[in-house]
Each structure stands twice: as C-alpha cells, then as structure tokens.
Amino acid sequence: MKRSHILSLLLIAALIGSFIATFTSTSRSVNFAEATQFAGEECKVSGTLNTAFPVEYNPEIDPTKTFFHMFDATGASKRVILSQPKPTGLENSESIDLYGSIVGEEFHATEMLMKCPSKYNENNHVLLGEDFQAEG
C-alpha cells in the first residue's frame, strides 16, 4: 500500500473519530417535559421568562443563586434555579437558553444565555403607529 493511501485512511479515521468522540457530549435542546425524561442529563431548554412570578435574587443570603420561572416552547412553566448571580437584563430578556437538568420539580441551570431586545441594533421596530396618531 502506498504511503498516501495510508495517510488518506488515517485522515478519514481521524475525521470520523473526532466527530464521534465529541458527539456524545452534544446536548439536546428539549422542552421541560422531555427534560424530565432525561433527568440528570445535561440538556438545553429555550423559552421566555414567566413574568407572573418575580425574579428572586437575594445576594445577602446566597450571591450565587437566582430563582425565576420560565415558559418553554410548549408553554409549560417551571421554576428555575440558576447557579449564577442574577444576569443583568434578565427581566427584559426576549428569550432564554438554559443549560442544566431537571431535579425533582425544578430545573437546575448551570449556564444561561439570553437574547435581549435589539442585539446589535438589528431589530429595533419601535416606531409604533399609535404614538403618532394622537399627535397627527
């Protein structure tokens, strides 16, 4: 066998190997109901803040815990314990991605990403008709 063949085989093996090796760590994005099935495994749940409940953060008691409620994509709401100080702008967030797992009735999140309105100013549609009708 020629050396170039050996190299190509090694290359293909390395490519496939690297994909598979890290594929196992890929998390799934799920809703709360599905996350319950995967209890204990890390998954990602996206949703929006449930504003019917207050965002609780009492740094005097524990600076590293934030409590809030979130709706997932199906509209189900769960209490979330985020083990981070309260991210600034959480109350105004448009959408939330949580990474963590279900423990009992709550979702324990270790990491969180938020989309805030007008990231990079790309979706400012603030000019509402009503504001102007009164004057005009």
Next chain:
Amino acid sequence: MEYLEEWTGIATFGQGLIALAFGASFVALIAFLSGWKSVGRRAFYIHTFSTFAAIALIFVLFGAHRYEFEYIWKHLNNEMPMRFIFSAFWGGQEGGFLLWMFWHNVLGMVLLLSDSEWHNPVMATLSAIELFLTSMLLGVYFGNFQLGLDPFLLLRDAPSNAGLPWTARADYLTAFPMFQDGQGLNPLLQNYWMTIHPPTLFLGFASTSIPFAYALAGLANRKDRSWMKPALRWSIFGIGILGTGILMGGAWAYEALSFGGFWAWDPVENSSLVPWLTLVAGAHLLLINRNRKKPMALFSTYYFLLISFLLVLYSTFLTKSGVLGDTSVHSFVDSGILPQLLVYVLSFVGLAHFMLLDSKVWKATFGSIVAILLLLALKGWVIESIGAFLGLLVVTSLKAYRSEFERTEEEDSVWGREFWMFVGSLLFLVSAAHITWQTSLPVFNRFLEPLSPVLKQLGESFSSQVLLDLSKHNLAPGTDLDQTYHLVQVPLAVLIMALMGLAQWLKYKTTNVATIAKNLFLSFVLSALVTGILVWSYPFEWWELPRVALLSTALFAVFSNVDYILRMVRGKLKLWGSPVAHVGFGLVIFGAVLSTSQKDIISKNQIGDISTLNEELNNREDLLIMEGDTLSMGPYFVSYRNRYQDGIHVKFRMDYFEKNPYVYKPGDVVFFDGMVFEAKETHKASPQFSEDLEDHWMFVPFPNERQAKTAQLWKAGLPGRRLFTLEPRIQLNEQMGNAPEPDTKHWLNRDLYTHIKWGRVSPPETDEEGWMGGRTHTMQVGDSMLVGHTLLTIDSLRAVSDDEKPERGLLQKDLAIAACVSLKNKKQKRTHQPLYIVRDSTLIPDLYEAEDYGIKMRIETFDPQAEVLDMTVWEHESVRRDFVVMQASIFPLINVLWLGCILMAIGTFMAVWSRWKTDSKSKSNA
C-alpha cells in the same frame, strides 16, 4: 409629495452609487472573462470609485446626523462622541458588507497595479465576489425574496414602518421629536477595540479571496503553475492579517467584555478561526509545490486555498443569516437575507467544485445535476436539494482527487520537509473540520428536520437511541468545553506543535536522521526541563496529561525555532519570517493553554459550608462583599470602598491590600474546622493552617472556660498597606441591558482580573424620609425574615395587660396584642413590641420604629385563631450598606500569549516582505 427638510435626493443618489457599483462589477466580470482587459480595468475602477463614494456618503450622513436614514437612525444618536463614528459605521450588517467590499477594492487596486499574466482570471473572480457582495446592498424585493439591505433606506420606507400615518406627512422630520435623535450605537460597541478589530478581521477575510482567485485561475490553466508564487505571498499576508484580527477579538473579549477569558469557542469566533486554519495548511502546501517540477499533493493545495475563502463565506452565512440563533452570544438576528446569503455561499462552493473537475464529461454532468437541483429548489424542495448538492460535492471532490490532477508516482522521503509539512496540513484540516462540525449543529438540525420520519422509523426498527435522538433534530452544542473542543483539539495541537519544531530542521527532499537528532537534542532537553518546572509549580491533575503534553510540545516548537534562528539563519534577515512566526504561534498556544488552565479564581468562597451538599450546582466562584468590608482573597485582602458614576459607567472601587501574616502568641486559641487549638509559641501564620498545625498548635479536645471564650476563627493574615485599586464597572445600557466590564491589573508574569457579577447601579427607591421597602408579609410565631442585615423573628404574641396600657398610651377599653419581635444584627440583639390595637371594634394603626436598627413595622391584621399576622416592614436607607458580588482571577503568564501574537504578526509580515522581494527579483531576471 415633497418631504420637508429630508435629503430625499441624497437617498436616491446613494442608491444610484450602489446600483452603479453593482453594474460595473458585472461589466468587469464579463470583460475579464472575455479577455477585454482595458474594459475590465475601467469597469473595476468605476466599481471601486462608486463603492468608495457610497462609503464616504454614509460617513457624511453620520456626520450630519441625518436621522431620516434608517441606518443612521439605528446606529447614531446625538450623544455619541464622533470618535465612535467608525464603530457606528460597521455596527450593522450593511456597514459590514461595505467594509468588506472596501478591502476587496483596495486589494483589487493593488492587483491592477501589479499587472501579471494572471491578471484577467484573478480579476474576474474578484469581480464576481464583488458582484455578489454589492447585491447584498441593493435592497430590492422580488415578491417575498429580499435582495440585499439598502444602506440608504429612508426610515419612512422601512418595511416595518410601512403604512404608518406619519410616513404620509410631509413635515414628519420636524413635527416629531423622534426624528431629531437616533437609537444610538449599542454602548457595548463604543470602544476602541470596535474601531480596530472589525477592519482587521475583514481585511483578513478579504485577503483569502486572492489565493482563491489564483487557485481558480490555476485550475482553468492547469499546465502553468506560476500562479503559486503570488498566491503564496497573498496567503501569508492573509494568515498574518486574519490571525491578528482573530487575536484582537480575543484581546477585546479579555479586556473589555466579561467572558472571563479571551477564547470561549463561541460559534462566531470559531467561524473566523476555521478559514485561518485551512489557509495556513494551504500556504504550506504552496511552499512545497511552488518550485517543484513534479507536484506533490496538488489536489490538496488547490482544495485548501479554495475552501479557505468558501469557509469565510460560510462564516458570514452563519453569523449574518441568523441561523445560529441562540447558540452564540454575538451573532446577528435574521434580517431577511438568509436565502440570498445561502445562494451566495452555494454559488461559490459550486463554482469551486466545478473548476476542480477537468474532464468535460464530468463538468457537463455536474452542471446538469446542479441545474436540476436548482429547479427542484425553486419548486420548494430547498433543504432536500441542498442536501443532494452537498452529496454531489463529495462525489466531485473524490473524483477530482482520484483522477483529475497530475500525480507523482515516486514517493518522497519520509525525512524530507515536504512530507511532514503535508502531514501537518492534514492535521490542520482535521482541526478545522472538527470545529466546523461543532459550530454547524444548528445547521445540521435544519437538514435533519425533513429526514425526521425516516430516522424515527429506522431508530425504532433497529431500536437505536442515536437515530431516535437525531430524528428530533434538536442538537445543541454541549457546554463542557473540555468535552466538546479540547478532547479533539488538544491532541491535534500537540502533534502540530511537535511538527513545527521538527520540520524547521528538515531539508527539502531528504535529511540525514542523525543530523536531525543532533540538531533537535538541545530543544528537546530544554522543553523537557521547562515542562518539569511547570508540572512542579502548577497543580496539574492527572487527566490534564494532554494539556501538559501540549505545553511541552509548544515549548519544543519555540525552542527549536529560536535555535534555528540562532544557529542557521543568523544575519540572513530574509529567512527570519518563518521561524519568527513559528515561535510566535508556539508562544500563543503555550500562553493560551497555561493561562487558561491554570487560571486561579481567588474569589472562590473558602468558607466551609453546607452548600457542598450539592456540589454540581453550587457555584462558589463569586464572592459577596459589603461596602467597607475587607475580605481575604488569595494572596490579597480586598475591600469594597465605594461606587461612583462616570459617564455611562458605574464604577466600583475595589482596594487590594497586601497580606501580612498574622502573628500568634502562646496561649492564643483558635477554631479550625470545628476543632479548638491553642498556640504553643509565637509564630507567623502560614498561608494554610495545616502547615502550622504540627509545629505550632496543640489540639484542645475539651476547651476550658477561658479557651472557649477567647477562641477565634483561625486566619492567615492581616491587611497591610494598600497596593492598588481596581475599578470594575457596569456599563449602563438601556438597549441591551446593563453590561459588566472587567478591570485588570497587569504584571509582567500575571494578570489580576476582576469583574462585577452583580451590583446595584442606582440607589434603591425610598420615600421622602428615606424609608425603603414597605412590603407586607404574612407571618406566624417562630417565623423569621431578613430585613437588610437584620434578622427579624416573631418570638411570641401576648395580650397587653391593663397595667401596661397607660404607659403605652392606650385606653383601658382598648384591646391590644403585642408581638414580641426580636431584631438581631452583627452588633446587637433586642426585643421590640409593636402593637395591634382595636378600639371600639375599629383598628388603630400603630407604626412602630426600632430606631437603632433603622426598621419600621406595622401590624396590619391579626387572626387570633390561626395566630397569623400580616406585618409591613420598612428599612431606612441610612442603615443600608451597599454590596457587590464579584469574581477575581489570576491569569498566569498571559503576557506570553500577547508576545506570541506580536511575534506571529511580525514573522508573517517579514515572510511576505522577503517573498515579495525574491519573487520580483526572479521575475526581473527572467
């Protein structure tokens, strides 16, 4: 209708410039393809001129604050200092495209001036790229298909404002205050990094297009391989600029954003790194082939150069189309140009693969299959035909690799530089492919969606969980970077670094093995020695073995290349480029790995606590610190002095004090870990109690009264003099939410990085007398709650006796209940008795103030049967103490990383310079 005060004409003029640029690039493309050189050149000049004019015009609009333009209104406001005008210009997608075009035009001018035999085909490709880019700015709609985003769009013409009543008023600009001020640039982008990072990165992106253009030209004329020399120069130029741009992004993230590091494997960062990796691989293959009569790995040479540019396009697609969605912190949202971006990427991908084929039959087959797929896509089978197209690409690449390129039958020596450079470039390919794979998960989901039913059925019949999972098309990147990236990238980097050290000492063709061993011996010993020192001085764990291996091979690469400069290159300045760049790259990897893996979070909460029960969820890296308090943190004492507002920043003054060891005298009693110890002799405390235990302390199993009374928590030190003050800050940002920004103290061998995780940016709301709160709580006997720093507990309830009533100002007929409320803070504990009074069956509100606690309370209702009461509590602002939650870490040897960056940039530019000199000399000789 004439709109008053509006620069309507300018809008039309600007759109005209874009249209002209679009048309001129089309003419240039046709002309260069047809070999009409002078027509093509003129058209390209016109294209460049109108692009520059459009850019200048936008700057004028910014300078004149013309808020009738949507782009200006979105990215500027009256407050923004003009020094951020550049950041504002490329703050949006339209500006980004214009910046990218600007660099293509500048590079195009350079190519036009340095006229060569490859002039026409190279300029044709560049014109085609420009044609597509300009179309991104046309802002024309064909039904639902949006062609480009118009930078000169008037606010009243924006689709989101269509049909609103004000758009029909001629005087809208003067009538509504809205139009006298804009939205303003996102404050996160208002810094000098945003002024220098994007132009560098875009120049890097633009410079990948030139090796791409040369490679296409080379494919069109396969006999002549003279394109490789200029392509090599441009590739090295691209490596230098793109590399600098990427690292600048890292520096920005580290210095100004609160990522807690400089590289987060964020999809946006990744997608700019991947083309750099493939470009590096391509440039090294060019190095092999440029002077050889019989080519080696010719297919790969072409392939790497082609995909570098294609991956830049893919990167643009990922970041600008919105397909990444929520997986990245800084991607753009979908602005409706996804289909167009996709067409852009796929056209060039198709073109590149078409050109890779040599045989006419295959070319024709490829063309017809693409045409069929295009029809299918237009019929609505979009995802399916893209999938089939990708399959076609794989087949074409394999075919091209197998039989479309000149091959050398005899094999090169294993001890020649070529062979190992080739192996190295394959390693770069694996690295790039793996990163792309991880970054593309959101894209895969789109492909998995139509396959979902099939996968589900297959999964069920084979009872395969993997297939069932895939059928849900919900893959998301994992959050554990060690698992998702480092697992693969670290071993690859180990090999790449080792090759970087080895290959420099190899000669082309073949080298004597004994000579190599002799030459590398010194570097090998040195790197082993330094690795030993590192392992000894930093707390590496056994699972970090790959990381330690990477540190040692990175050191090997650095030493070997320094050695090469000292012994081989010496005064020959034109040979300095490559070894200097390699030293730089080795230092970058070394600095990055060491400073990240040995990052020491000194704010780690060290107080023994109950929270260890749930280790996984427990974040102990953040520390709460009260205003005026001083806490021990690593080698320092830290005190939160105060906060103040400075422009758009609220700054927190954190004073760092030196730590003086505490001196214990004989007879001093301390607690440690729940046990009591007595000092045997006078001694200075060590940083850890365990170090002192044996020599200086005596365990006291049964403390006597004196010992029990005087025992204090063991502490290592006392704050000494103030060393420095850091001012981490929170940027007030109404649009995006407030954003924390770190402050860093730099030393030569380490950085101390401090940032605020949570802090109050404005005082809490109070009434006129300074009372805050006023929330009503339902409580029972035995319940406690925290009011500021005071613990409030209801101990008991009792009826007020008749004797007491006069002194409390009550009438004998009153019915009164006293709640015995104990208030406890650090200084005192006392019981207070607010009253619940009913007089003639009417409730008399009784406001009770505990002055020395700054607390006011009032019982609102009382249910004697359930013994439940509602109580309202206020806290006075005078007793409130401010606090912040902060994180502080030490990054060791991070300056090695920055030094590496600088050397890498210098090295690549030296290489470009010397190649340019030698190439032009050989040309004039020929």
